[in-house]
Amino acid sequence: MRTMLADAPRTALTMAYWGFVLYLFLPLTLMMAMSFKNAAFIAFPIGDWTFDWYLKVMQDKPFLEACAYSVLVAGLTTLAATVIGVWIAMLIATTEGRRGAVLFALACLPAVVPGMISAISLRIFISTIDMPTGTAAIVLGHTVHAVPFVVVMALTRLRSMPANLVDAARDLGADSVVAFFRVTLPYLGPAIGGGMIFCILLSIDDFVRTFFLGGYRPTLPMLIFAKVQGGMSPEINAMATLVLLVTGAVGLYAEYYTRRSRSR
Amino acid sequence: MASNSTLVRGGAMPAVAAPAYSTRLPALFNSGLYQSTLGALVSNKTTRMVLLAAVPIVWIVMMHIGPIYQMLKISLLSNYPIQHGRAPTFTFANYAIFFSEPLYFMPLIRSFVYATSATAVTLLVVYPVAYYVAKIVQPDRRSKALLLLLVPFWAGELIGTFSIIMLLANRGALNVFLRDIGMIDRPIPLLYTPFSLGFGLVYLISLYMLLPLYSAIDKIPKHLLDAAADLGAGPFTRFRRIVLPLSRDGIVSGCSLVFLTSIGVFATPMLLGGPTTVLFPETISGFFHGASDKWPVGAAFAMIMLVSALTTAAIFMRIVGGKSTRLM
Numbered sequence: 001m002r003t004m005l006a007d008a009p010r011t012a013l014t015m016a017y018w019g020f021v022l023y024l025f026l027p028l029t030l031m032m033a034m035s036f037k038n039a040a041f042i043a044f045p046i047g048d049w050t051f052d053w054y055l056k057v058m059q060d061k062p063f064l065e066a067c068a069y070s071v072l073v074a075g076l077t078t079l080a081a082t083v084i085g086v087w088i089a090m091l092i093a094t095t096e097g098r099r100g101a102v103l104f105a106l107a108c109l110p111a112v113v114p115g116m117i118s119a120i121s122l123r124i125f126i127s128t129i130d131m132p133t134g135t136a137a138i139v140l141g142h143t144v145h146a147v148p149f150v151v152v153m154a155l156t157r158l159r160s161m162p163a164n165l166v167d168a169a170r171d172l173g174a175d176s177v178v179a180f181f182r183v184t185l186p187y188l189g190p191a192i193g194g195g196m197i198f199c200i201l202l203s204i205d206d207f208v209r210t211f212f213l214g215g216y217r218p219t220l221p222m223l224i225f226a227k228v229q230g231g232m233s234p235e236i237n238a239m240a241t242l243v244l245l246v247t248g249a250v251g252l253y254a255e256y257y258t259r260r261s262r263s264r
Numbered sequence: 265m266a267s268n269s270t271l272v273r274g275g276a277m278p279a280v281a282a283p284a285y286s287t288r289l290p291a292l293f294n295s296g297l298y299q300s301t302l303g304a305l306v307s308n309k310t311t312r313m314v315l316l317a318a319v320p321i322v323w324i325v326m327m328h329i330g331p332i333y334q335m336l337k338i339s340l341l342s343n344y345p346i347q348h349g350r351a352p353t354f355t356f357a358n359y360a361i362f363f364s365e366p367l368y369f370m371p372l373i374r375s376f377v378y379a380t381s382a383t384a385v386t387l388l389v390v391y392p393v394a395y396y397v398a399k400i401v402q403p404d405r406r407s408k409a410l411l412l413l414l415v416p417f418w419a420g421e422l423i424g425t426f427s428i429i430m431l432l433a434n435r436g437a438l439n440v441f442l443r444d445i446g447m448i449d450r451p452i453p454l455l456y457t458p459f460s461l462g463f464g465l466v467y468l469i470s471l472y473m474l475l476p477l478y479s480a481i482d483k484i485p486k487h488l489l490d491a492a493a494d495l496g497a498g499p500f501t502r503f504r505r506i507v508l509p510l511s512r513d514g515i516v517s518g519c520s521l522v523f524l525t526s527i528g529v530f531a532t533p534m535l536l537g538g539p540t541t542v543l544f545p546e547t548i549s550g551f552f553h554g555a556s557d558k559w560p561v562g563a564a565f566a567m568i569m570l571v572s573a574l575t576t577a578a579i580f581m582r583i584v585g586g587k588s589t590r591l592m
Contacts, residue, residue, distance in 0.1 A: 026431065125331035243423060
């Protein structure tokens with residue numbers, strides 16, 4: 001009796017965990033299951049199963065174009081955000097005291113500004129500098145959003161770096177640029193890799209910035225949003241399932257990658 | 265300095281050292297072009313600092329502060345874009361519009377109610393889960409237990425929202441299940457209600473609560489809990505006297521992040537909410553559709569939301585958190 005009572009909190013916590021896992025996975029599982037429904041409308045029970053929606057989606061030109069466009073935007077965003085984010089982190093790491101703290105706070109600002117406000121302010125901003133909406137504006141918006149995360153990841157890794165590594169390189173005759181590319185950058189490798197994958201996921205997932213900064217070419221979230229608003233069919237489920245599988249694979253690879261490099 | 269550059273150029277290096285590097289970078293750094301341009305610049309302390317600081321500072325000022333500044337500026341103008349012969353004047357009228365009409369200020373109040381409740385519910389739901397992963401799960405299986413919780417969030421906002429529709433729609437899984445077991449005759453309207461919106465918000469934002477809470481609870485030394493147990497403290501006392509105070513930082517940053525994220529969500533309320541749940545982002549977006557003559561009003565509304573949301577988060581952090589609490 002006594003042991004049962006002592007184990008009660010543990011049992012409750014275990015149930016809370018698995019309940020939460022169920023809560024997270026149930027809607028996604030239902031969404032994926034619905035992609036196999038052999039009917040033109042979304043409704044449970046599924047009844048008749050089919051693979052046709054996938055064949056249809058795989059040949060759907062707007063979907064494939066949206067995929068390609070999302071990948072393009074994510075790629076450009078990742079490149080820009082990584083370079084700028086690492087650069088900012090390098091500056092913060094060499095700035096001490098209050099100025100460093102202010103710099104860090106400003107570098108993180110876009111991560112705490114609510115998404116809608118960020119999107120609106122960027123929309124106004126690009127109009128004041130006469131930049132048209134479209135790919136460049138989307139990439140700019142996504143980059144602003146992604147930079148703080150790269151900064152935090154790179155800075156965490158920089159702070160764990162023994163200072164004497166760079167000192168040794170300098171003693172051996174490397175100037176700051178050489179020391180950065182030959183010593184600091186390789187040391188930052190895992191953090192940069194993790195940050196880049198995070199940038200990709202942030203960009204692929206972003207809706208609100210793309211909505212206000214985009215032109216007529218839809219990204220994946222915009223396409224799905226338009227389809228959900230325009231009347232639903234299991235076609236959307238097939239699209240969403242494919243996207244989910246790809247982003248899931250990218251995310252899992254990121255976990256594997258950062259874990260492997262952390263243990264090294 | 266002279267001996268340094270000789271070494272970098274590699275002229276005085278023994279021949280065996282050179283092939284040890286497989287990258288093409290050394291060749292670049294040894295080239296005369298590099299030595300006379302970038303290499304010369306970084307050998308001087310001032311130009312080196314400028315090289316390091318210029319891009320970050322220009323980016324932060326232009327892209328992190330610039331948009332907010334421009335939004336503030338336009339919110340104070342009588343008209344935008346600036347037309348010929350109609351010079352904009354400085355005015356607070358755009359802010360006054362907000363207070364003039366319940367249609368405008370009610371959505372902001374509603375946004376605050378939803379964001380605050382979603383934050384509170386998320387904290388209550390996620391805290392036990394984070395505690396379980398950080399303290400009950402065996403250390404070697406901890407990262408797998410955490411990973412299982414991260415996977416669903418890679419689905420993203422739109423797919424996550426769409427999945428909630430599958431669960432809650434009139435012919436969604438929940439209603440059909442309840443009908444099949446005979447609990448209801450006709451579907452309960454769950455979708456497009458405050459319930460579905462709250463359910464969706466908690467679903468999408470709980471990750472921002474999970475990670476700060478997990479890292480805070482993970483840092484609590486196990487021997488503190490063991491010592492308390494040896495001294496006769498029950499589970500509830502241990503939680504109240506040790507775990508809760510020591511995870512305060514995680515609670516504060518988790519709640520702030522979740523609050524700021526959920527108040528700025530745009531697509532989810534439009535897809536899961538109904539006519540009675542119009543939130544402030546949708547109100548703001550109305551001013552940015554079509555012609556841009558309503559932009560100053562929209563900018564003023566966005567400023568009101570930004571300032572009130574950040575103030576709320578700051579007050580919360582000051583009251584609940586200590587001085588050391590940081591958001592990121």
